[in-house]
Amino acid sequence: MSQSIQQLIEPHVQDLGGFYARRLLPSDVRTLVGPFIFFDHLGPAVFPPGKGVDVRPHPHINLATVTYLFEGVLLHRDSLGYVQEIHPGAVNWMTAGRGIVHSERTPPAVRDREATLHGIQTWVALPDEHAETEPWFRHYPAADLPRWEQDGVLFTLIAGQAYDRSSPVQTFSPIIYLDIQMKSGSRFTLPDDYSEQSVYSVTEGLKIDGEPLAQHRLAVLKTGAAVEIECDRDARCIIAGGEPVGERHKWWNFIYNKPERLEQAKQDWRDGKLGQVPGETEFIPLPES
Template sequence: MQRLSIEWSLGFEHDRCLHTNSRFYSADSRVQTKLALATSRTSKLIVDVFPNHIMTSCIQHLIAPHVQDLGGFQARRLLPSEVVTLVGPVIFFDHLDPAVFPPGKGVDVRPHPHINLATVTYLFEGAFLHRDSEGNVQEIRPGAVNWMTAGRGIVHSERSPDEERNKEATLHGIQTWVALPDEHEETEPWFRHHPATEMPTWEEAGVTFTLIAGEVYGRTSPVQTFSPILYLDVQLAPGTQFTLPGDYSEQAVYSVTPGLRLNGVALEQHRLAVLVPGTSVEIASDSEARCIIVGGEPIGTRHKWWNFVSSRPERIEQAKRDWQEGRFATVPDEAEFIPLPEEPLRKPEQPL
């Protein structure tokens, strides 16, 4: 792997970032880019110059999504990326694009396993029916939170409820995975559902906040977590703004909608702006806008293969064998399952 030193100059602004095989964006022709290879290996760096993209003093990395086919609907995958693997403990971030299903159709994510992580489901529209190998059956709708701790191993499915299949239905939301600290990776698996009425939601000067997990602005989410984390849904009325404090070592802002500005600079829709550590940021919009903020404290190196995450590569190899040989628990009333893929990143069906 090659280490690249990138120096950006824009008037008085000077940012320095270290990247690996990355894609960088600058604002306009005034930006002068100086590239220097930190190794003697021959390499090719692609530098794209797009209007409205600025590596500002508050943004360390700007990540564009990869569109993934999840079998009947699409997701914009932001994490993990080539540039950033984790933001705090958040190792996986999917924006489930608004998908409209005709009557009789819906989502059918068959049973599949997880280890050493927690999955977090949060919907803007529609519904999922969660089933898992611990016997939990739970429907989730907008504003509620499903937190599933895989620990030593769990299997689950996510499907459209019958009520949604009997009509034209829309599905739209966010799916994240949270890596567990080393000492909790092999904890017993468990699942918790938190209805929307339990979630801290408040409005200040036209900005509505919902705290999905963690602590911020003196408020605490009821969702049980294993390490410091921030997971916040923010909706802005036209002409409003708020300040995000730099409380956590790692923080990122995802633009669900267009119209957002970070410290006065436009953030294109469907971009994850990873912030410079310790930086407070003014987030504003002239139109109705929505963003998701994630963050937390570094958790250490994590390895990911398919839907297995662990601090230990050998643990992932063991999980592969266990799934292949049928040693995971099964989901009651579910006969189907997703086979262990040979090339998980190329398969059309990527588990949630």
């Protein structure tokens, strides 16, 4: 393992009902990287005609969900009344704050043919002063995100700031979130601009400071020095990190920093106080444990 890597996290494979996700955060060895408390690599999954994703309405508090696709399309609906398809390269940012409910499904128009889904879904923990903010949803088309190429490396700044550029995606704390596609033999330097940074290997072929990084690994970097990332074949990685927001815990779909806040959220979901997605009657019940 590279001397630049503090922790190397292997994924835990989750069955999300008809397709699989590789879950990197939270893990047994680490809960957060910067404000990122949840990191799922979705698919790639191929659905036959008539099938697709059907994540029924469920609640969140004290976090923001960020959906970013490489392939496919998802339909977002939430309790604020927003209905939005997301396509590759765009960003769906949903701030839960004091509480929101949403569903994610394959759009009806896509179900009549074979469909692919592949992408990254993350949760960003909100700092204490914004944890109970009013919920909101925003969609950012792919064309609105900073995108540039240098020496065979294509950068897309999903959120935050990096390389003297800023994403238009509204955030609540300092964050870096990059999608990086690399041509074989290319390289780039990741500066030490944030207290906590990580590299996720979407593909094979990546190296950090000359040491191979296996596919589907989250390398949490040490603080204090820039690292060199290169590849020996066409490759793709995600950079995620930022400044810490304090201790947070995850239980089911809730993020909290105090046990009493979790208990309140549980009761609110039981009592139907967190809202309802217009036009949908299904929902995911509160787990028993």
